[in-house]
Amino acid sequence: MSLRNIGIVYRKELTEALRDRRTLISTILVPLFLFPVLSVGFGALAVTLVGKAKEEIPKVMLRGGEDSPAVVEGLKKLDKIEIVPATPGWKDQIINKEIRAAVEIPAGFQSDVAQEKSDTVKIYNYQGELKSEFASEKVEKYLKDYRDKVVKERLAAKNLPETVLRPFDVKQENVAPPEKVSGAAFGGIIGYMVILLCMSGAMYPAMDLTAGEKERGTMETILSSPISRMHLVLGKFFLVLTAALGTAALSVLSMGVSFSVLAHYTAQSAGGRAAASGLLLKLGPKTVISVFLMALPVAVLFSATLMTIALFAKTYKEAQSYLTPMTFVVIIPAVAAMLPGVELTPELSLIPILNVSLLCKELVAGTYHWNFIAIIFTSTCVYAAAALFLAIKMFQRESVLFRS
């Protein structure tokens, strides 16, 4: 094994990679801008949209209630909704978003309440439509407050304490550290992003250094030099690995920056604070380093596998058609790890990609299961070593190098 020879190949491939626009875009530009655009952009957009939806004064149509003036009066006094008189075709108006909701008060509602008869007030809305739900929430809150008031009055009239209806209270209290709460929701995405970017960072150089070399006719040139094929493949492999890790490192870095910028932004806007608190994530250096360390064997696995597959192709285009389906092979386990309720088990910790994805979720949430970390790191290293061995073997096969 000659480190000098591997180094010579590596340095040359690095020189070429740094002069290649496509490589620079996929390994540096994409990870650097994807996270700010995704997190800050989306986050800010969400905060603004939620804020706007809350600020708009929705129109709510009142149907019936002619004989219940007190309730109607109360509704009209409500802040931030506008009561409009009943017109025909109200359902279509809700669907067409001309009005946001409609409330239907049954005939004789107020006198029914006074006589302790039960009635149903109906609120019509457009489910899943944010502004419509806000409007109906407000109306519903008013009606529930009104109901509570009636209950209290009745209890008072009969000289009964309020505890008759509420013998005791039930309360939930969170004891998990704050990063765990946000980690559970968003930790999955981080692992997913790092794994996917690791792959996309390795993909272009892996194709360029194998199929690309065949396509440009330099494969025969390099094979005629005295360097052994093992040194050649290792030099190339280290460059692909550099690209994968570079992409992963840049993505983790830009992710950290993006989240702190997002935190800063939401802290400033009062309306956004509540809406975005679920998005906020505290990523310490310890988390960042552990996520990166777990990405290391994954990057080796990707680099070697992608190179082996791309080597079969004769042209860059052919390599692309082989590697594009690979993206799905990676995305599926990475997405599976994001599903709620999927947690690390000894069996799952042996499935490549899924295991690291799940572990990242835990790491971001601040949990360190050392036995799982050991199993996952070791098993991924074993897979990675197998993939690298296969890549070296393939580089020694004439039928692969000179496929015609």
Place this chain on the structure above:
Amino acid sequence: MIEARGLSKRFQDKKRGEIRAVDNVSFTCQPGKIYGLLGANGAGKTTTLRMLATILEPTDGTATVFGYDVVEQPEKVRANVGFLSTATALYPRLTSQEMVEYFGRLNGLDENTLKRRVDDIFNRLDMNEFRDRRCDKLSTGMKQKTSIARTLVHDPPVMIFDEPTNGLDIMTARTITAFIRECRDNGKTVIFSTHIMSEVEKLCDTIGIIQSGKLLTEGSLPQLREKYAERDLEEIFVKVVAPLYAASETH
């Protein structure tokens, strides 16, 4: 010095079954002489030369190049061979000088020797004007010069040229043929393959005619003229190849 003994290469093809690309070929090339391998497309020239350059491994037989066995010591063989073909392209994103330096380093030259060698070659081939230009921005002639510099950087005693003038314009092709002659005059062992009769007539000390992977005849041009009672090399070639060619066509 190159000695091929029973060199054979078989491929498995899904449709056609086993293909004997090179079938039991033996020949010797001497230092200071040019050996020309003449054959039609698909005759087995490229495969033979690739085996000599250890890019492919022979299925049977072997060859020694500068005393090293192509199967046993392929890396030693490659260190003593300059291999040039129209298929051996340049790295587009390296400059002409970086390209030559890369191959110098791969051949184990230390930085001092490398610098001296590169300066010498770039002066000799008149390449200083474009030494820092990227290979994808070079003209065909400049590319060929860079390729020549690449094969010369480690000063190999054996030169292998696989259809080196294929697809080149006349002026660039002449640079190559001049270079081949120069290699011979410097005492190198030279083997080259072509299907162009005039190149063979002008350059070769020994001619080998190959068809369907078999070396059919061998000798200097005068010897072949006498043996086949023809003056024109093309006529000789047709006489030698015709029986096998007809057979392979009907096959």
